[in-house]
Amino acid sequence: MTTQLTKEEIIEGLDRLGPFHHHVELPHGLSTHDETQSRRSIELTRVSSLVEHAFPSLLQACGGSLAGKRVLDVACNCGGFSVEATKHGADSVLGVDIVDHYIEQANFIKDAAGLDNANxxxxxxxxINESTVGMFDVTLCFGLLYHLENPVLSMKRIASVTKEHMLIDTAVLPTPKGNPKFTSRPLWMMNFPTVAGDDKHHTTSGWRADERPIQFAPTVNAVIELMKNLGFSKVAKIEPTNSDIETRYYKGRRASFLASR
Ligand SMILES: C[S@@+](CC[C@H](N)C(=O)[O-])C[C@H]1O[C@@H](n2cnc3c(N)ncnc32)[C@H](O)[C@@H]1O
Structure with a gap:
């Protein structure tokens, strides 16, 4: 892993392409995090805290590392989790995102960090299907499910190229209490989030600024039942234990899952 860029070229790229939503360390003591441009403090810890929270279950299921694994990072944004997958030994990583600017950022990070095995x-x-991306041993599906207009169909596409494990991180709907129908059934709540306007690159949900999006927030049970339905025989919620992770993981508003074939 040798950087393709000089220190000056990295500084120029950071200025031109920032702000970045993931904090990635780069050569020459540089990094993608710029406090003056960051929208939320969470951007500094998003990657490291989620890796600490969710990667151990995945690594254990893979025999200790991602060595020998082909990894897909869906909705990769600027690629912070793709970088982590390579650090954990993945043979190769493909990150995909619908926004050109995020892929431009990810390619800049790839060149700056000298990641030969990430694309x-x-x-x-x-x-997503086998002919557009190929097949993968492991898929990372972070921060996407609750944004999808057709969550079942989109997750079906992602599952169709995943051979072994899918790690999912998503906002979840806390289970409404009181009515047993609500506590026992998998539920999805329909959301109409406000559009991001021209603040496109300052929010990770700015990719549909011209539309009034419809999104669905699942309960924990809904995520588990969905993944089982898509052919994963073992699906488990990963319980939060680290102090670094956002409080919403402890309050039942966000959760990570490992789904295995
Ligand atoms: C909340 S961010 C999550 C980014 C990253 N995975 C993370 O967890 O930090 C949502 C990302 O999903 C991407 N996205 C949204 N809809 C998408 C779609 N239909 N196909 C591919 N990417 C999509 C957005 O561009 C954005 O980068």
């Missing part, structure tokens, strides 16, 4: 391409998850 990035602009792709809608709904266009």
């Amino acid at each position: 990035f391409k602009v792709l809608d998850v709904n266009d």
Whole structure:
């Protein structure tokens, strides 16, 4: 892993392409995190805290590392989790995202960090199939499920190219209490989030600024039942234990899952 860029070229790329939603360390003591441009403090810890929280279950299921694995990172944004997959030994990683600018950022990080075995391409998850991306041992599906207009169909596409494990991180709907119908059934709540306007690159949901999006928030049970339905025989919620992870993981508003064939 040798950088393709000089220190000056990295500084120029950071200025030109920032802000970045993931904090990635780069050569020459540089990094993608710029406090003055960051929208939320969570951007500094998003990758490291989620890796600490969710990767151990995946690594254990894979025999200790991602060595020998081909990894797909869907909705990769600027590729922070793709970088982590390579650090954990993945043979190769493909990151896909629907936004050109995020893939431009990811390719800049690839060159700056000298990641020979990571590739990035602009792709809608709904266009994922074996002929567009190939097949993968492991898929990372972070921060996407609750944004999807057709969550079952999109997850079906992602599952169709996943041979072994899928690691999912998503906002979840806390289970409404009181009515047994609500506590026992898998539920999805329909959301109409406000559009991002021209603040496109300051929010990770700015890719549909011209539309009034419809999104669905699943309960924990809904995620588990969906993944089982898509052919994963073992699906488990990963319980939060680290202090670094956002409080919403402890409050039942966000959760990670490992689904295995
Ligand atoms: C909340 S961000 C999550 C980014 C990253 N995976 C993470 O967890 O930090 C949502 C990402 O999904 C991407 N995205 C949304 N809809 C998509 C689609 N249909 N196909 C591919 N990427 C999509 C957005 O461009 C954005 O980068």
